[in-house]
Amino acid sequence: MRRWNGWGDDSVVLETPQSGLAFLQSQIGSASALPDAGFAQVCEQVPPSRLAEHPLINTSAAERVKHARGQSFPDWLAMRSGDFGVFPDGVAYPQSSAEVRELLDWAALQDVDVIPYGGGTSVAGHINPEVNGRAVLTIDMGHMNRLLDLNAESQIATFGAGVPGPQVEAQLRAKGYTLGHFPQSWELSTLGGWVASRSSGQQSFRYGRIEQIFAGGKMECPNGTLEIPTIPASAAGTDLREVVLGSEGRMGIITEVKVRVTPLPEQEKFIAVFMPDFESAKAAVRTIAQKKIPLSMLRVSNAPETQTQLKLAGHETMIAWLEKYLALRGIADGKCLLTFGLTGNKQQNKLSCKQAMGVFKSLGGVKGPAMMGKKWAENRFRFPYLRENLWQAGYAVDTLETATDWENVSDLMQRMESALHNALQDEGVKVHVFTHLSHVYTQGSSIYTSYVFPVAADYAQTLQRWKKLKHAASMEIAQGHATISHQHGVGVDHAPYMHAEKGLLGMAAIESLLAFFDPQQRMNPGKLIRKE
Ligand SMILES: Cc1cc2nc3c(=O)[nH]c(=O)nc-3n(C[C@H](O)[C@H](O)[C@H](O)COP(=O)(O)OP(=O)(O)OC[C@H]3O[C@@H](n4cnc5c(N)ncnc54)[C@H](O)[C@@H]3O)c2cc1C
Structure with missing residues (x-):
């Protein structure tokens, strides 16, 4: 069953090897866990619903608790402490566009705010109700999860927008196709959510981001229905898909x-390589992107992330042997793990592998054991479960992500990492920080930084710690010729930093678009653009 106060399915329990916890302790000291609130205890706090009765709306406390928060760090603290503050007044599960239309018209008549809800995996506060005097209806799209049509000739599939990752793939695979969109939240996030928050999957190097995959569709808006036809390319003015993408x-x-779907590949494998240092690893992935060598995934962990991964993997004896072998090949301290994917037909994969290995070797790279690539593929959606283990050991973990041009990547990464290292210095608290590049382009790369810190004596102080960390790193991003989000979207948490990227005129243009489609401003207020 899905965890109500954390990530994923509660039957999945990851072991954290003792060496991993000992490593964290050596980096940032020991910590003790904060007490968790119980589900029943939280349900008791839910106030009476302000909504009139409607046959499609469920106003039970349990449903309202389960839809009150996403997966951002403040959300996590709210769920663990039981201090939610605010809940939606009811949750509807429409089965069709007609029912969504009915609910939107009803919300307008009743003067109710509406929050569209996909998988609730937002890490930026996207689906949280606002306190503004209006009642709040959350519309969970989870029952609109079917493959409605597959046009094999044009390779276009039509889905209900609430379909989660595993159901997208199962329905397509049965017909010989894949979407190829695998965000780490794939298990729970939905197609509509990916479009609405501009998601990027782990194999974006082959399949593109959701922007390249999204061909058209239907959006029910307070002022009408927007239908976007599928056309391979168009010079007919503004592309309305771009308006829907990131509309949050x-x-x-x-x-x-x-x-846009793709026939299932004949072969897929992932291979690990060790590079001597971050600069050579970065040069390798930039070269591959700019030479357009057709790989499906490219990911570089910097030295602290490589070390953390090796420690968290357990298998101490095997890793000691691996490190000895690498040292003999000239790869020691500062080494960076690079993982790449080969997806397609066997002949093409063979050629791509040869070309890629040529680039890695020319920069001092050494192939890792075959098992490492296999393990990456096996565990690709399991890393988020680690948050639960670390929490129980008293450690808080969160991530930050951005993208910038190549000439800026190393400098920005270092500035983000330093900002995080230093953000809690006034309290004498150490922060463990590590980074990877996981979406590379000819022009530049995403930068994805994780940070771990000990929880404070209580929830309020832990939230204050996070605010300091988040703000310090976000300021580096906003002032650093980079985007405030490469893949997680804006929601509430990134809204204060939007101006730096869009400018005053750009912000006004986005605001006027929102006002056009939703004149009474009842759709998901407070997200994307905030009026404080
Ligand atoms: C552990 C973890 C790993 C993650 N990894 C990645 C990753 O690799 N790549 C990545 O891109 N993101 C990642 N994310 C972030 C998150 O999964 C994405 O932002 C995802 O696109 C959200 O999809 P969702 O269906 O859960 O949407 P929700 O969280 O439910 O909603 C997100 C936003 O979209 C809107 N929305 C949802 N459905 C609709 C709809 N049908 N119509 C209109 N608006 C809608 C909501 O109102 C909200 O503003 C991760 C999150 C977690 C917790």
Whole structure:
């Protein structure tokens, strides 16, 4: 069953090897866990619903608790402490675009705010109700989860927007296709959510981001229905897909999504390589991107992330042997793990592998054991479960992500890491920080930084610690020729930093679009653009 106060399925329990915890302790000291609130205890706090009765709306406390928060760090603290503050007044599960239309018209008549809800995996506060005097209806798209059409000739599939990752793939695979969109939250996040928050999957190097996959569809808006036809390319003015992408539930509810699908590959494998240092690893992935060598995934962990991964993997004896072998090949302190994917037909994969290995070797790279690539593939969606283990050991973990041009990547990464290292110095608290590049382009790369810190004596102080960390690193991003989000979207947490990227005129243009589609401003208020 899905955890109500954390990540994923409660039957999945990851072991954290003792060496991993000992390593964290050596980096940032020991910590003790904060007490967790119980589900029943939280349900008791839920106030009576302010919504009139409606046959499609469930106002039970349990449903309202389960839809009150996403997966951001403040959300995590709210769920663990039981201090939610605010809950939606009811939750609806429409089965069709017509029911979504009915609910939106009803919300307008009743003067109710509406929050579109996909998988609730937002890490930026996207689906949290606001306190503004209006009642709040959350519309969970989870029942609109079917493959509605597959046009094999044009390779376009139409889905209900609430379909989560595993159901997308199962329905397509049965017909010989894949979407190829695998965000780490794949298990729970949905197609509509990916479009609404501009998601990027682990194999974006082959399949593209959701922007390249999203071909058209239907959005029910307070002022009408927007239908976007699938056309391979168009010079007919503004591309309305770009308006829907990243709309974060502020303009309407996406009910149907048409996507570009790909026949299932003949072969797929992932291979690990060790590079001597971050600069050579970065040069390697930049070269591959700019030479357009057709790999499906490229990911570089910097030295602290490589070390952390090796410690958290357990298998101490095997890793000691591996490190001895690498040292003999000239790869020691400062080594960086690079993982790449080969997806396609066997002949093409063989050629791509040869070309890629040529680049890695020319920069001092050494192939890792075959098992490492296999393990990456096996565990690719399991890393988020680690948050639970670390929490129980008294450690808080969060991530930050951005993208910038190549000439800026190393400098920005270092500035983000230093900002995080130093942010809690006034309290004498150490922070463990590590980074990877996981989406590379000819022009530049994403930068994905994780940070771990000991929880404070109580929840309020822990939240204050996070605010200091988040703000310090976000300021480096906002002032650093980079985007405030490469893949997680804006929500509440990134809204204060939007101006730096969009400028005053750009912000006004986005605001006027929101006001056009939703004149009464009842769709997901407070997200994307905030009026403080
Ligand atoms: C552990 C973890 C790992 C993650 N890894 C990645 C990753 O690798 N790549 C990545 O891109 N993101 C990642 N994320 C972030 C998150 O999964 C994405 O932002 C995802 O796109 C959200 O999808 P969702 O269906 O859960 O949407 P929700 O969280 O439910 O909603 C997100 C936003 O989209 C809107 N929305 C949802 N459905 C609709 C709809 N049908 N119509 C209109 N608006 C809608 C909501 O109103 C909200 O504003 C991760 C999150 C977690 C917790």
